[in-house]
Amino acid sequence: MMITTSSKLLYGLGAGSLAAGFVWFVANEGQQLGSVMFAFLAVAFIFLGAIASYTRDGHVLSTDTAAHASSAASQKSVGRSLWPFGTAVSAGVTVVGLISSPGIFKVGVALLIAMLGEWMISNWAERASSSNEYNTKVRDYLVHPLELPVAGALLLAVIVLSFSRVFLALSKSVGAIVFAGMGALILFFGALIAVKRQANRRVVGAILGVLLLALAGTGVATALDGEREQLTEAAEEDHFAHRGCTEEKEYSDKKASRAVSMKSSILANVILTEDGQLYAEATGYPGQQSAITIQRSNPSTILFVNESSEARRMVLSYGKVVEDLGDGVERESALEACTSKVEKGGQQAVTVVVPKPSSASDEPFTITVPGVEGAKIDVFVP
Amino acid sequence: MLTLPPAPQPAPKRQVFVGTALVSAAATMLVGGMLAIWSQFRADAPFRESPRRGPIKDWMPKDIVVPEVAANMMLIAFFVVCVMAQWAVWSAKRNDRQHAGMALGMTLLMGLATLNAQLFIWSQMGVDVRGGAFNSMFYAITGVMTFLVIAGLVYTAVATFRYLGRGNSDVPTLSAHALYWYFLTAAFSAVWFVVYVQK
Amino acid sequence: MKNPRRRFLSLAGAAAGLVAVAGCAKDAPQDTWQPAGPNAEMIDNLQRPVFLVAGIVGVIVFAAVAWVVFRYRDRGQAIPEQTHGKPAVEITLTVIPVLILIGVAIPTASTIFDLAKTDDTQMVINVTGQQWWWEYDYPAIGDNAAKYGLSQPIVTSGQLVIPENTKVLLRVTSRDVIHSYWIPKLNGKKDGVPGRVHLLRLEGSKPGIYAGQCTEFCGLSHSYMRMETIVLKRADFDAWVANQLAPYEAPAEGTLAKEGEALYIQQCSRCHQVNGLADAEGNLIVSAPEQYVVSGAAPNLTNLMTRNTFAGASWDLLTQECRDVVWKASADEFGAKYLAGVSADCLNQKDLREWLRNAPEKKPMYVDPTKLQETGGKYRGMPALGLTEDQIDALVAYLLERK
Amino acid sequence: MAIIERPSTEIAVAGGATVGVKPSEALGVFKRPGASNSWRDWIVTVDHKKLGIMYGVAAFVFFIIGGIEALLIRLQLMGPDGKVLSADQYNQMFTMHATTMVFLFVMPMVSAFANYFIPLQIGARDVAFPRINAFGFWCWLFGGIFLNTSWFLGGAADGGWFMYAPNSSTLFSPSHGIDFWVLGLQITGIASLTGAINLIVTVLNMRAPGMKLMRMPIFTWMALVVQFLLLFAMPVITVALFLLSFQREFDATFFDVAAGADPLLWQHLFWIFGHPEVYILILPSFGIVSEVIPVFSKKPLFGYPIVAMSGAAIGFVGWGVWAHHMFASGLGPVSVAVFSMATMAIAVPTGVKIVNWIMTMWGGKLQFTTAMLFAIGLVVQFTIGGLSGVTHSVAPSDTQQTDTYYIVAHFHYVLFGGAIFGLFAGFYYWWPKMFRKQLNEGLGKVNFWLMVVGMNMTFGPMHILGLQGQPRRMGVWTEARAGEGFFNIGFWNMIASIGSFILAVGVLMFIINIVYTHKSKRVPIAPLDPWDARSLEWMTSSPPAEHNFDAIPTVNHLDEFFHRKYAEDPNSHEIKQVASAEEVLADLNSRPDEHIHMPSRSYWPILVALALPIICYGLIYNRLLMAVGAAFLLLTMFGWAMEPSTASDDDFDPPAPGEGGGHTKELAPLG
Incomplete structure (x- = not known):
């Protein structure tokens, strides 16, 4: 019976968790924490339910000695098989292909089919009769004509390809080191085999297999030496070269985007409308505001929303700072915080700590948008 | 062949198997909790319109480059580990x-490969943990994953030692061990998708 | 065997009694059952029936237990029938609480949404918590400026002053850890969370002084983080605003207060702003608490003596008698009494002087310079300034003029 | 004939042959310790009963520590402007009081009962993983000791047991207290997790024949639900603690507002764990009471399946209500409304339980033993706590009550009047089973009444204090805000403080009772079945032998033991006793099982557990020490994995023939 008492309960709880996650998601306007948590709770429950089904609540009676006799451990030995291993490798190749190139993917799929076929035939053959020898014969008769040539060709191809790839990718000095390393490895295993003569040939085979796999893996890895397209943009943008708060510059600096700001912590939204109006929306104030209050010394996040057609940025000016450069020389610089330029519909937040009250400054604190006349919000810092 | 008349063994009750399943369930919550926090952080990050690629979440600092190849290799390695572990059971x-021993060795090796890939990713990314929410979260989530993988490796080592030292009868431990690696693969697939693909 | 029953009955009685008499407390400044404004009344109208229902259910349960304990005690009766349950009874006894709870749930939901309404706001005040006091600032925008004469922003602390029958919306936030703003007689509490702004409606329907305390654990001196809300009639409120916006008056030359001003500039103005205070060259002095205090702010002392508490509303600036005059004033007289502020006669010299002498001893704060590694040398409260008694005299004289 | 034997099989070598190996030659670098009667036996034991007793004793010691902390708090608050503790000490005191009571008393005391009685109640010889069980105990004990060493190393944690960010960051709590707290809880968390896994597997896999899930005693049921709650809740707090320690040790920015984080994240995580935790604390006591009431009512539990399922329902719904701890923290009105409704929903299954207990007593034949009194005490006091819970499931009302003493009153009625009264019911009920002697009933009743009076005097007035607006976690209150008349805060604080000392005397009576019972020669050995009990744990000797049952019974009924003693007269429908407990046991033991496998003692659990605090001290003070601890951990884990299954002096039956003259060895089962 698949559906045991506890698996029933566990499946039920899994379904309940899903429902709870849904309710949470709806009730909290799409807040993710609770919903993801519930989703995983559901996964865990359903997983345990499946295990409970599988083990029939683990309820094998302690007096059931027949279970011992029929347990797998006491079954007699049958032939060995490398097919699971082969399946693993081909699965690996398939996934590599999926990510990198269709060619490798196709090879992987072919391998996978071949290996699974072999595994299944072996499995079938083992049950063909009670005689192991007969079973092996049946299997070989079925499969050998197919598998030997294919396997040989494939092995050769993989080795050649991988080596060439590794060579191509390595610089000269590194190449030398790699080869020294490989030499040492081969020497080591050779010595090992020599010392321990009875070492099982299959173990040796396995070690070589692993080396082969490693080689193939490295080859694939170097062949795929590239990045996903989306990521290259950040590098291309080179923010430092463009930083600044003026209209011409595009980015503020690296920091601006690094300080990830939570939407839930937004002090005010500053919105630039299509017709060049700038207004603020802040929690607790009704409607559109032309002035906002920023708490002194408090990290405050202001979100800029650009609805105009141009790429724009928001600049918050909050006074000046005078640096003493020594020898009575002073440098005055404006205190500013700005977002990067964003396209229409884009948003960008800036987190700022204003240390001085606005009353301490001769010039009023403002939020402006460079290049848009009259777009100004007064900022008051108590 | 037997040297003594064996006392009847306790019937196979799959304690280790069920126990491992429960560990996996608990660890699912661990990884799930981390991913929940991750998605919460990410969902709360403001986005901006990129001129070329549509909306971009300003969640991941732009100077961070994820070594995707290594991450993908890591995922593949996880799948291979699974098959190896299952091979050992088989x-x-x-x-x-001999094959079981070999499969366990391979499991250990490929498990180490995943660990190696993780170390490689860390060193390549060179993320400063103090740099911000993404950085902290990245280390937290990959750190938890690594911890679970190390636990898996310990499990494999234990299973190997026990297998080598014992007779052929440790199948329950081996299948439970395989279950744990299945769980790790599933968990890493989730982490891989959320952290390395979606970012 | 009698004892359990008696106990249950007395407990049941106590529960019912609690519900009945909870509203009768006298002079309990933080009583949650004495609403003094519509928001608190909304809560009160909800909680009274809920407590009553809970009390009745409790009495029924206790009575049932008492009856069972009395009736079925072992009197040598035969072993009862081994019944495992009666579905009809169980379903009935499950459905009844469900119905009761539905009855409670509906008004609960509607009250939740009523209390969250913000579209009828008449005045907005920013409330910022920090270790361990509250800062209030009245932004000079919108209705505040247009209808309430707040031509300039006002910054004050400890006591929040609001006009009578005005729908005030507090924007509660924090500079360091989580605090919670709670004036029980005016509304429930709302946490001030750093980086977030939470909204709390406040409306007082009767002039008076309403006490509250920070209710989210906020560190060492959590117990000393108190606050009050003052409800004034509209005319009194206007007078209060005018006084707050009045320009700075320097003490007369040659007085003790003038000495105090110099001392203040030297010792206090680093952190505590007094609006309009200027140094000898006539430059306005701007305090820089962000350099000395973790939270980056210290109370603005421009009009200290218009408030009647200090140090996070932990101590009164008024002596006991003068305090009673204000606290126990009738609604009509309250405004005048409050606006009188603190006079020299009424000043609570003892506590204020102790505070100036050694603040951290009076109110625990992290100001030990040897243990400030984590904070980069910044204090989390007011340090001991090492003032002499003469200096304290001068400072008190100066502060007495900050009205 | 030796009944117990340790598992053994042959070692296979290449070629499929097997050979016998002498114990000294077995893989076995590491020998297992043999049996002894000294204290050492307790260190190396893997017996679930001994571990249960050790859990109980250690937890009780922590109960006393937590109680002293509570008394200091009450002393401080007895009068205005208390001077007993400094503000800093007060903050540490209430933080550690809660932490100790939750993590170091109630949870492990539940583990004590669960460890001791779950295998007995389901007719098993042992738990599924005996060594992991021992590891869990040592892990918890060392974690608890580690946590409490912070008192002597610069001060304990001072952030409250809820440890809200950002107050818990190094900026606001520079001492190492919170580091100790975080790491200590991680260690005890490991113990909870291993314990949970162990007990779930035990219940799922090791039940006696015929012991279907719906025939399990309710205590086992509730404990099972609790283990599932632990299984899913502990990882969440682990995540939260992990983030916090990451922040404190490595300057990560999860809760740093300036870096864009949201401090409410911690609150969500903490309460996602924290609310199920409440049910982790209370459900086992529900289970105990559901055992005690039927026994002393001479009736089966009314509506058994409903009680079992309502326990599961409480456990599950408990997951969906965490935000009711956060009604004042600025969630939107929609979430507040949803959580408010969900919280009310929990009242239904809880109410069902109370109804079922009363209905169980209804029509019964009630005997007011101390255990029964404590059980009835739970029913009444939990009802008060439950009803006050309903009052603040009403969110607007809760914004007036949360973080005031009203909440303190509520959860103490639930956790002291509920959970702890349930545990005391368990002490009195199961004492003769565990220790062969019955606790004195007279002293027990004194104990009960002192605790009832003390408990209601301490926590009853807190309802008033809270409604009068006295906030929690305040080291001092001031006369100026105390109010006047009947509801004067000072008066009720005084009453509460006096009550707390009465309560302390009540607990002291329990200790006196134990000492009297076991020291006095006049107290006789308890009969086999002193309460005329119903479930399997009574169907064996007192205390049970190491292997629990000579013969595993086959279960045909819920309340199997009762049904073996009593039968219904088919004509008169009267319940008649057909066999005494001794006769039932003798009948069962007349066909003892042969070849009972019991695990041997082991050194490794305590050693592996010892490595964890070393690592944690290293993390706080010195990274080198951490490496040493990690190395120690690896070594001991290796030892664990490679341990042979038996000690050299264990019995085997039949004696092993064959080469080498000894029996063969194998590795111990993994757990």
Whole structure:
């Protein structure tokens, strides 16, 4: 019976968790924490339910000695098989292909089919009769004509390809080191085999297999030496070269985007409308505001929303700072915080700590948008 | 062949198997909790319109480059580990000691490969943990994953030692061990998708 | 065997009694059952029936237990029938609480949404918590400026002053850890969370002084983080605003207060702003608490003596008698009494002087310079300034003029 | 004939042959310790009963520590402007009081009962993983000791047991207290997790024949639900603690507002764990009471399946209500409304339980033993706590009550009047089973009444204090805000403080009772079945032998033991006793099982557990020490994995023939 008492309960709880996650998601306007948590709770429950089904609540009676006799451990030995291993490798190749190139993917799929076929035939053959020898014969008769040539060709191809790839990718000095390393490895295993003569040939085979796999893996890895397209943009943008708060510059600096700001912590939204109006929306104030209050010394996040057609940025000016450069020389610089330029519909937040009250400054604190006349919000810092 | 008349063994009750399943369930919550926090952080990050690629979440600092190849290789390695672990079970059930031992060795090796890939990713990214929410979260989530993988490796080592030291009868431990690696693969697939693909 | 029953009955009685008499407390400044404004009344109208229902259910349960304990005690009766349950009874006894709870849930939901309404706001005040006091600032925008004469922003602390029958919306936030703003007689509490702004409606329907305390654990001196809300009639409120916006008056030359001003500039103005205070060259002095205090702010002392508490409303600036005059004033007289502020006669010299002498001893704060590694040398409260008694005299004289 | 034997099989070598190996030659670098009667036996034991007793004793010691902390708090608050503790000490005191009571008393005391009685109640010889069980105990004990060493190393944690960010960051709590707290809880968390896994597997896999899930005693049921709650809740707090320690040790920015984080994240995580935790604390006591009431009512539990399922329902719904701890923290009105409704929903299954207990007593034949009194005490006091819970499921009302003493009153009625009264019911009920002697009933009743009076005097007035607006976690209150008349805060604080000392005397009576019972020669050995009990744990000797049952019974009924003693007269429908407990046991033991496998003692659990605090001290003070601890951990884990299954002096039956003259060895089962 698949559906045991506890698996029933566990499946039920899994379904309940899903429902709870849904309710949470709806009730909290799409807040993710609770919903993801519930989703995983559901996964865990359903997983345990499946295990409970599988083990029939683990309820094998302690007096059931027949279970011992029929347990797998006491079954007699049958032939060995490398097919699971082969399946693993081909699965690996398939996934590599999926990510990198269709060619490798196709090879992987072919391998996978071949290996699974072999595994299944072996499995079938083992049950063909009670005689192991007969079973092996049946299997070989079925499969050998197919598998030997294919396997040989494939092995050769993989080795050649991988080596060439590794060579191509390595610089000269590194190449030398790699080869020294490989030499040492081969020497080591050779010595090992020599010392321990009875070492099982299959173990040796396995070690070589692993080396082969490693080689193939490295080859694939170097062949795929590239990045996903989306990521290259950040590098291309080179923010430092463009930083600044003026209209011409595009980015503020690296920091601006690094300080990830939570939407839930937004002090005010500053919105630039299509017709060049700038207004603020802040929690607790009704409607559109032309002035906002920023708490002194408090990290405050202001979100800029650009609805105009141009790429724009928001600049918050909050006074000046005078640096003493020594020898009575002073440098005055404006205190500013700005977002990067964003396209229409884009948003960008800036987190700022204003240390001085606005009353301490001769010039009023403002939020402006460079290049848009009259777009100004007064900022008051108590 | 037996040297003594064996006392009847306790019937196979799959304690280790069920226990491992429960560990996996608990660890699912661990990884799930981390991913929940991750998605919460990410969902709360403001986005901006990129001129070329549509909306971009300003969640991941732009100077961070994720070594995707290594991450993908890591995922592949996880899948391979699974098959290896299952192979060990398969062989052990058939009293095939050599293959089972080999499969366990391979499991360990590929498990180490995943660990190696993780170390590689860390060193390549060179993320400063103090740099911000993404950085902290990245280390937290990959750190938890690594911890679970190390636990898996310890499990494999234990299973190997026990297998080598014992007769052929440790199939329950081996299948439980395989279950744990299945769980790790599933968990890493989730982490891989959320952290390395979606970012 | 009698004892359990008696106990249950007395407990049941106590529960019912609690519900009945909870509203009768006298002079309990933080009583949650004495609403003094519509928001608190909304809560009160909800909680009274809920407590009553809970009390009745409790009495029924206790009575049932008492009856069972009395009736079925072992009197040598035969072993009862081994019944495992009666579905009809169980379903009935499950459905009844469900119905009761539905009855409670509906008004609960509607009250939740009523209390969250913000579209009828008449005045907005920013409330910022920090270790361990509250800062209030009245932004000079919108209705505040247009209808309430707040031509300039006002910054004050400890006591929040609001006009009578005005729908005030507090924007509660924090500079360091989580605090919670709670004036029980005016509304429930709302946490001030750093980086977030939470909204709390406040409306007082009767002039008076309403006490509250920070209710989210906020560190060492959590117990000393108190606050009050003052409800004034509209005319009194206007007078209060005018006084707050009045320009700075320097003490007369040659007085003790003038000495105090110099001392203040030297010792206090680093952190505590007094609006309009200028140094000898006539430059306005701007305090820089962000350099000395973790939270980056210290109370603005421009009009200290218009408030009647200090140090996070932990101590009164008024002596006991003068305090009673204000606290126990009738609604009509309250405004005048409050606006009188603190006079020299009424000043609570003892506590204020102790505070100036050694603040951290009076109110625990992290100001030990040897243990400030984590904070980069910044204090989390007011340090001991090492003032002499003469200096304290001068400072008190100066502060007495900050009205 | 030796009944117990340790598992053994042959070692296979290449070629499929097997050979016998002498114990000294077995893989076995590491020998297992043999049996002894000294204290050492307790260190190396893997017996679930001994571990249960050790859990109980250690937890009780922590109960006393937590109680002293509570008394200091009450002393401080007895009068205005208390001077007993400094503000800093007060903050540490209430933080550690809660932490100790939750993590170091109630949870492990539940583990004590669960460890001791779950295998007995389901007719098993042992738990599924005996060594992991021992590891869990040592892990918890060392974690608890580690946590409490912070008192002597610069001060304990001072952030409250809820440890809200950002107050818990190094900026606001520079001492190492919170580091100790975080790491200590991680260690005890490991113990909870291993314990949970162990007990779930035990219940799922080791039940006696015929012991279907719906025939399990309710205590086992509730404990099972609790283990599932632990299984899913502990990882969440682990995540939260992990983030916090990451922040404190490595300057990560999860809760740093300036870096864009949201401090409410911690609150969500903490309460996602924290609310199920409440049910982790209370459900086992529900289970105990559901055992005690039927026994002393001479009736089966009314509506058994409903009680079992309502326990599961409480456990599950408990997951969906965490935000009711956050009604004042600025969630939107929609979430507040949803959580408010969900919280009310929990009242239904809880109410069902109370109804079922009363209905169980209804029509019964009630005997007011101390255990029964404590059980009835739970029913009444939990009802008060439950009803006050309903009052603040009403969110607007809760914004007036949360973080005031009203909440303190509520959860103490639930956790002291509920959970702890349930545990005391368990002490009195199961004492003769565990220790062969019955606790004195007279002293027990004194104990009960002192605790009832003390408990209601301490926590009853807190309802008033809270409604009068006295906030929690305040080291001092001031006369100026105390109010006047009947509801004067000072008066009720005084009453509460006096009550707390009465309560302390009540607990002291329990200790006196124990000492009297076991020291006095006049107290006789308890009969086999002193309460005329119903479930399997009574169907064996007192205390049970190491292997629990000579013969595993086959279960045909819920309340199997009762049904073996009593039968219904088919004509008169009267319940008649057909066999005494001794006769039932003798009948069962007349066909003892042969070849009972019991695990041997082991050194490794305590050693592996010892490595964890070393690592944690290293993390706080010195990274080198951490490496040493990690190395120690690896070594001991290796030892664990490679341990042979038996000690050299264990019995085997039949004696092993064959080469080498000894029996063969194998590795111990993994757990």
